[in-house]
Amino acid sequence: MNVRKHLAPALLTVLVGAIGGGIWYSNGQLGEEHAQRQLASQAQARHVTLRGLIGSEKEAFFNDPRVRQALEAQGIGVTVEKAGSRTIVAQFDAARYDFGLPSGAPDAERLRQVSKAKRVFNPFYTxxxxxxxxxxxxxxxxxxxxxxxxxxxxxxxxxxxxxxxxxxxxxxxxxxxxxxxxxxxxxxxxxxxxxxxxxxxxxxxxxxxxxxxxxxxxxxxxxxxxxxxxxxxxxxxxxxxxxxxxxxxxxxxxxxxxxxxxxxxxxxxxxxxxxxxxxxxxxxxxxxxxxxxxKHVLVPYTPAGERLGVVLESDPALRALAHEYGFRTGGDVHGPEEWARQGITVxxxxxxxxxxxxxxxxxxxxxxxxxxxx
Structure with a gap:
């Protein structure tokens, strides 16, 4: 009788602990899954897909899988169409495009005026x-x-x-x-x-x-x-x-x-x-x-376009890829020093x-x- 008297509370304690542990574990799992869903939702919200008009000499850069991967790492997907710089200004349409990227400062200035962009970006030049x-x-x-x-x-x-x-x-x-x-x-x-x-x-x-x-x-x-x-x-x-x-x-x-x-x-x-x-x-x-x-000047029409401009100007990986397409950039390395190592004198x-x-x-x-x- 004494054994039963002492054993029953012990078994009850174990049982309550097991039930509590199960509940804690289940809640933990649910909490982790909820957190993962939240992170995925936030990532989805951060990801933007853009469309832009660009000068033809930048088409290969934007179509490079490495450029696309670097942009995707920043939550940005980009689809581009090529056009002459004056045509980019003439075809301004903020409902259809997120940015224009003409190849010269005068056309970019006209595009800035037409689009009423508050800020422009200069990712590369030549x-x-x-x-x-x-x-x-x-x-x-x-x-x-x-x-x-x-x-x-x-x-x-x-x-x-x-x-x-x-x-x-x-x-x-x-x-x-x-x-x-x-x-x-x-x-x-x-x-x-x-x-x-x-x-x-x-x-x-x-x-x-x-x-x-x-x-x-x-x-x-x-x-x-x-x-x-x-x-x-x-x-x-x-x-x-x-x-x-x-x-x-x-x-x-x-x-x-x-x-x-x-x-x-x-x-x-x-x-x-x-x-x-x-x-x-x-x-x-x-x-x-x-x-x-x-000067290749990016003029954003939308907040997403502005986000692309910031990334192109500041991301070292994208600047390094721009050098592979012959563009000079800002930053610590401008391009010519890299080309010289490959026997190209400029x-x-x-x-x-x-x-x-x-x-x-x-x-x-x-x-x-x-x-x-x-």
Whole structure:
């Protein structure tokens, strides 16, 4: 009897403890599952899917699986469509797109005004260059228009080159033109000035020299430079609306089709990074002196677009990937130092740089040229 008397409370204690432990464990499991559901819900709420209009030279970057993965790690999915920079402004639609990413500051400023964006972002930039070929560059060196410094070529007499273009000079008329003694007129090929930023950057540089080395900033300046700059575009014939197509022609058809192409430094650097066997070939970059930078400016239309701009500007992994596409960036590493380690020589910095005209005066120049196409 005494054993039973003492055993019964002990068994009751064990039973109560087991029931309590079961309840605690069950509640713990439910609590953990609830917490996991909350975290998943929060992650889902943080994830955004964006759509944007971009310049064609950035399409490969946004379609890179590594870029998509880096963005997904930040809770961002992006779908992009390509268009010329002026077209991006013309097609502003905050109901359809979350951001626009044109290739130049003047168009980005116009887009900022149209979208009423409170903030814009500058994730990467690239100087404008002339994509050419060593035999062509050497002809221009012999004629005192281009200067070679080590592995680099610099266009030091753009006014003379523009004068040759304006007067219809042919390559065979130049000194030491034996390797390109053709009846082809001297021209710098570009994209369509009516739609594309790279052509607008060519216009900015040409108008600077046509205006006595002053940035165009009045109607009088516009009228002064038009006779100089309009023929640069009118005499080219058919022009592509975005920068990727003429660069593909330059690569595929060689100097017979495109002796000189106004292009982005990023296009050539990206090509050499992808095709190291072509680094020692005849492809060369000629840096105008002065040159002009093309700033790739993200203009957000929605909070989600602004979130993308913050990530592109600040994420080191995305900056490193941008370098692989030939873009220069902010941050501790800008790009040229990485390319040098792979045998691609570019200037670390460019000191002789001008600004393009403001959006208002550049637009007036473009519209004036546009009327002459009709």
């Amino acid at each position: 100087p404008m260059v002339i994509a050419s070929w060593r035999p062509i560059a050497d002809i221009l060196v012999a004629n005192g228009i281009v200067e070679r410094q080590g592995e680099l070529y610099y266009l030091t007499d753009l006014p003379r080159l523009l004068d040759l273009i304006q007067h219809g000079t042919r390559w065979r008329e130049l000194k030491d033109s034996g390797r390109f003694s053709t009846s082809k007129s001297v021209l710098i090929n570009s994209t369509d000035i009516r739609s594309s930023n790279s052509a607008a950057m060519y216009l900015a540089l040409a108008s600077y020299f046509g205006n006595g080395q002053q940035v165009v900033q009045s109607q009088a300046d516009v009228e002064r430079v038009l006779p100089v700059v309009a023929p640069l575009f009118l005499r080219q014939g058919f022009q592509e609306q975005s920068s990727s197509a003429p660069f593909e022609d330059y690569l595929a058809l060689g100097m017979g089709k495109t002796p000189l192409l106004f292009a982005y430094e990023s296009q050539l650097v990206e090509f050499w990074l992808r095709h190291p066997d072509r680094r020692k070939g005849d492809m060369v970059m000629i840096y105008p002196r002065p040159t002009v930078y093309s 200037p670390d910095t460019l000191d002789d740089v001008i600004d393009p005209p403001s959006q208002e005066w550049q637009e007036r120049l473009i519209q004036a040229i546009e009327t002459r196409f009709k």
